Amino acid sequence: MLVAMTWLPWVIGIGAIVLVVLYVISIYNGLVHRQTEAENAWSQIDVQLKRRHDLIPNLVETVKGYAAHEKETLERVIQARNAAVNARGVAQLAEAENALTAALRQLMVVVEAYPDLKANENFRGLQEELTSTENRISFARQHYNDVVAQYNIALRRFPSNIIAGMFRFPPYDFFQLDAQEVAQVRQAPKVQF
């Protein structure tokens, strides 16, 4: 009886420690899961930006065949594309991609004047791909921001903030649109078929 009583505090103590450790592990794994989600979402943005870069040479070639006078606009698109491909760092990348978006919008306005081009099946296919790519980029950004918001909330919330501090989980930045682009997106013309 006495022997059993001396063991009891030990059992309770070890049990409590085990429970705490398990709890910490589950919070830690939850944070890792959210961080991985954020990283995946970021790489998804990269994938879609790359998709747009790959699309442009083809698009420019097709437009050139019908609208050779629009050399200036086409040059701008190619330059913006090359700048975006070579951009390094988030800030530079965001700036270059925004410039590319603007150049492409300009091109799409210009081609309105060429009915033959718009009737070209190859061009229509490319236009659909471009519309889709623009959507993909903005959806990928949107998803990244959603996931980052969840992750950043977990970093600040009790008790996960203690674990996050212990293991130095870094907060992530949102992918911001600049003010000018926000205005553009709000009134962006929808491409309809």
Place this chain on the structure above:
Amino acid sequence: MSGLVTFRDLIAANRRKSALLVAGFCLFTTLALTGLSLGILALAAPDALAYWDWRQTLVLALVAAAISGLIAWLALYRGDKFLLFVSGARPIRKEDDPQLYNVVEEVAIAAGIPPPPVYLIDDMAMNAFATGRDPQHAAVAITRGLRQKLTRDELQGVMAHEIAHIRNYDIRLMMLLAVLIGTIAVLADVFLHMLRFAGHARSSSRREQRKSGSGSNVGVVLVMILAIILAILAPIIAQIIQLAVSRQREYLADATAVELTRNPHGILGALRKLAGDTEELEVANRGTAHMYFVNPIRKYAARGNSIFASHPPIEERIRRLEQLLI
């Protein structure tokens, strides 16, 4: 997301309900199959039950448990293929319809799930559904009629609604409901036919049975009990579908579609077009109706407000989405 309920909570609830459904199905079919085989035994050989042996019944029950376990496994891992097949959906490639494929991939990116394969149902009625066991094993299907009549934005709205069902694991519960409840319906049907057949057989051999004595009485009582259970069961099954389907799910998927696309006009436009559609979707039936974007059985769709409807009325869905425009 609405209030305090995140989509993670929805996923947890759907997984829990799915597990409950599978457990309930296994329990029920094990009991039903055991009872059924005992009934057959009693009818086929009235004397057999005179030598009733619990070990024999145990073996029957184990076999029945194995069969229901197998059906449940098939429902979970092959149910999507089965439902796509009975709906007459065939897979299409990106080359067949680049725009449809693009739209599905776009909203999958917005929801953060892998893009599901796309199926086409060759029917001019306007409808769509999603199925599968989780976002990694899912598919979306759309009828030719809906595909042709929607603009790109409207198509995006409909696909976002279906992708919302995939992300929330609604598809798992809906698929299990369709396949498992369908299986029970078939079982019940077979049994009712057997009862009728047995009724004829018994009336013709009544004189003989009178002589053979107590053994056959046990069989008759067993069959009677099962018949009563079945009679009670049918409305309960309908009730289960009602409880699980819950029309909130459709409103929520509509709202999630707007959240994903940031464009309430897409799904609104699609619903407005669907409100005027009177074409009947031939491949749908009462067992699969709850999976679809709008109720495929038009005569039920008209009475959408009744408590037995699997879908909320389209007008009400439109009204709720319009509130988002203000």
